[in-house]
Amino acid sequence: MRSLQAQPSSTSKGKGKGKGKGKGKGCILYFEDDKDLAKLITDTLESLDYTVVCYNQYPQDGMTEIERTLLVRPDVILIDIRLPGKDGYEICKELQKHYTKDMPAVIFTSGKSATEEIMRAYEVGGDDYIAKPYRLAELQVKLEKTIASASTMGQLNEELSRARSMVYDTMTENSELGIILRFLETSFMAKSYKALYDHLLATLNEFGLSASATFYLKEEAEYCSPDNCDHPLEQRVFNASKNKGRMIDVGNKTLINYSAVSILIKSMPLDNPLRYGRLKDQLCLLANGVNQRVKALELELINDQHKDHISIVANVIGQMVLDMEKNSVNLSKDFENIILDLESNLGEDFVRFNLLQEEEDALMTSVTDTITSASSLLQRSVEFEAQYSIVMQELMQNLNKPT
Structure with a gap:
């Protein structure tokens, strides 16, 4: 039933x-x-x-x-x-x-x-x-x-799930490392601290993160934030934490300190310990790259200032050479005119003074010798100025050469 x-x-x-x-x-x-x-x-x-x-x-x-x-x-x-x-x-x-x-x-x-x-x-x-x-x-x-x-199937599924998770984590990590390497390769294109910060911010956005940064220059610190505004309390955090260690956790934020830059990373994934730990390692690599670029950028800016100064000096020297050449030509002409005037005046004076021929010849010989010596001295002066001009021109050319 x-x-x-x-x-x-x-x-x-x-x-x-x-x-x-x-x-x-x-x-x-x-x-x-x-x-x-x-x-x-x-x-x-x-x-x-x-x-x-x-x-x-x-x-x-x-x-x-x-x-x-x-x-x-x-x-x-x-x-x-x-x-x-x-x-x-x-x-x-x-x-x-x-x-x-x-x-x-x-x-x-x-x-x-x-x-x-x-x-x-x-x-x-x-x-x-x-x-x-x-x-x-x-x-x-x-x-x-x-x-x-x-x-057995359950164990295989668990192992497969773990393997998939490992593959995903590896692919994610490789992708994130690729982002950092791309940043390191292109950071040299940033020619100012603000441009470098903007490049850093764009890179962090690919991680779903944001950040403020402070660049430590020789005479002052330059603070940058995502909204381009000053945040006094945040800047005080930078100042207070600069020498407190390489990495400091502040809630869901992580502050990374290097000698030339401090970066405050925001919205760290505290709910995902595995990614959180991986990101901290990767962000240290990123921050180190920023630090090296800041140091190089500082040297480049100093070098640019030196170039500007050298360019000014080269222009001054060039003008001096031109003035010397012009003065040398004018001096030669003036000297030649003086000699001609002297010869003419002496001829008239000889007639007026009624000198004997013998006295006139002796005086003329003395004057001629003096003129010859003066002409020789002038010629040596002109040659010296010409050599000096050549040296100055070579110096100016070297100053204007790209470094």
Whole structure:
């Protein structure tokens, strides 16, 4: 006589811990409308240290009723295909709706062994099929193998999940390192501290982060913030923490100190310890790159100032050379005119003074010798100025050469 009441014939409740672990060897959810067979199977399996919850049909309240009785996830669902109300195939589909991510193994039982039923059982998601009448030893072997297989599959899934997580973390880390390397490669293009900060901020945005920074120059500190505004309290944090260590955590912010720059990283992922730790290592690398660029930038700015000064000096020297050349030409002309005037005046004076020819020749010889000596001295002066001009021109050319 078959009962059509949807009641569990046994409500042994497992106390095992962990998902899917009931008492002893495992937990079995059993659907069988043959009361005698259901009792025999239930008693036998419980004697073998299984937890069994058996229904003679799918309960009206569905999984709500089953979960009230079955406190843990079953390891195996044993379903007779021919049941009143929902048949075994329909029950399997209902259970799949509930166990969407971790469906227990399903073994179908039936008094028929037709190929169509076996194919249908496989189609709806069954893992095994056992035809009635079956021996208890056969059922025991199938249950043990199914539970062992499910356990192995669970371990494989866990290992696969860990492997996927490791691959994802590795890819993420490589991607983040790629961002940092790209920053280090392109930071030399920043020609001012503000440009360097903007480049840093754009890089941090790729990490989902933001930051303020203070650059420590020789005579002053230059503070930069994302909104380009002054934040006095934040600047005081920079000043107070500069010599307090390489890395300081302030809530969900991390301050990284180097000799030429301090960077206050905002919105650190405290809820993700793995990424938080990885980011701290990577951000130290990033901050070190910024620090090196600040030092190089300071030298470049000093070098640019020297270039400007040298350019001014070169222009002054160039003008001096031009003036010297012009003065030298004018001096030669003036000297030549003076000599000509002197010769003309002496000729007139000789006539007026009524000198004897002998006296005139002697005086003329003395004047000529003096003029010759003066001309020689002037020539040497001109040659010296010419050599000096050449030296100055070479100096000016060297000053104007790019460094």
